[in-house]
Amino acid sequence: MTMSKLARIASIALILTAATASQALAHAHLKTSSPAEKASVVSPGELDLTFTEELDLKFSGVKLTDLGKKDIELGEAGLKDDGKVLTVPVSATLAPGDYTVDWHVLSTDGHKTSGSYTFTVKP
Ligand SMILES: [Cu+2]
Secondary structure (H helix, E strand, O other): OOHHHHHHHHHHHHHHHHHHHHHHOOOOOEEEEEOOOOOEEOOOOEEEEEEOOOEOHHHOEEEEEEOOOOEOOOOOOEEEOOOOEEEEEOOOOOOOEEEEEEEEEEEOOOOEEEEEEEEEEOO
C-alpha cells in the first residue's frame, strides 16, 4: 500500500468520526420555553417549548402537573417554527401556585430526550 493511499484512508476515518460526533450533539435540547423556567406569570394560554432540533410530533409530548402532582388537562400538542417549537394549549385557568412541565421529545434524527422544569402562576 502506498503512503498516499494510507493518508486517504486515515482522512476518511477522521471525517467519519467527526460526522458521528456532530450527530451525537444534534439531539433535541430544550432551548427556551414560555412560560420560562422558574418564571412567575399569569395563567398561560399555552406552553411553548423551543428545541434545538426539529421534532417528531407523534412521539413528543408534555405533561403539566400542579404541586399536588395532579394532572392539568391540556389541549392537543402541535409544532410550529420549522418543527422546533412544541406548542400545547392550556384550556383551564391555572390557580396560583407552582407547576411542573415534564416533556419528552423525539427529534427527527431518531433520538429521544426528556426533561422537566417549573414555573409559578402568581396570585
Ligand atoms: Cu440526536
